Amino acid sequence: MKKKIKIAIDGPAASGKSTTARETARRLNYLYIDSGAMYRAVTLKALREGVPTDDEQAVAELAQQIRLEFRQDDDDTVLYMDGQDVSREIRSPRIVQHINPVAANPLVRQILVARQRELGREGGVVMDGRDITTVVFPDAELKIFMKASAEERARRRVAELTERGVKADFQQVLADIRQRDQADFSRAHGPLRQAPDAVVIDTTRLTIEEQVEQIYRLALQKIAALTD
Numbered sequence: 001m002k003k004k005i006k007i008a009i010d011g012p013a014a015s016g017k018s019t020t021a022r023e024t025a026r027r028l029n030y031l032y033i034d035s036g037a038m039y040r041a042v043t044l045k046a047l048r049e050g051v052p053t054d055d056e057q058a059v060a061e062l063a064q065q066i067r068l069e070f071r072q073d074d075d076d077t078v079l080y081m082d083g084q085d086v087s088r089e090i091r092s093p094r095i096v097q098h099i100n101p102v103a104a105n106p107l108v109r110q111i112l113v114a115r116q117r118e119l120g121r122e123g124g125v126v127m128d129g130r131d132i133t134t135v136v137f138p139d140a141e142l143k144i145f146m147k148a149s150a151e152e153r154a155r156r157r158v159a160e161l162t163e164r165g166v167k168a169d170f171q172q173v174l175a176d177i178r179q180r181d182q183a184d185f186s187r188a189h190g191p192l193r194q195a196p197d198a199v200v201i202d203t204t205r206l207t208i209e210e211q212v213e214q215i216y217r218l219a220l221q222k223i224a225a226l227t228d
């Protein structure tokens, strides 16, 4: 019987984590869980209900109540919040503007970390985020830390926006990425850290295909080693 492992992937914003994690999961026939989408959904719920995102208790209550369900579409993962597909809405810049107090809220983190652990309990998952290798699944069989220079990440983000027909200024995008790095690395609870036993992949000069191939091979090695 093939062992179903947990693959935890962390890295800064725009490091190509989600695309790589989703594609790796598809190749392994595993479930892909985008933990950032969960923080985004709680932020969206707070904005919709007029709850100030820095009200720790009130936002924690929303995190407790929120129903979140990931469903695998053909080539995408769809997130349902309280029964509604919010996959597009959680990507809007408005969410990013308000998300920091939500991601820094220790009560929200506790609630979402518990849900993430539950989703990965049986193995057979690829989960990406900021604290997956260190807090959510320190016991994951495969841990990856993806990094790329801020300039390269900004270049990719601009290319992605341009492709979608959205005008983007490189310097502005770079400044936003640096600001998000600052928030992610300095958070008191669940900061972005490189786990000591994580495999570090610098993607600055890699394509998505090359990143997926590396992680896929590592996963196959782990699975083979753990399967009798």
Ligand code: DC
Residues within 6 Å of the ligand: 013, 014, 035, 036, 037, 039, 040, 099, 100, 103, 128, 129, 130, 131, 132, 184, 190
């Ligand atoms: O990966 P992303 O850009 O969708 O993440 C959205 C926000 O959520 C970002 O500000 C960092 C935060 N986040 C977090 O604090 N912990 C995670 N495991 C994933 C994301």
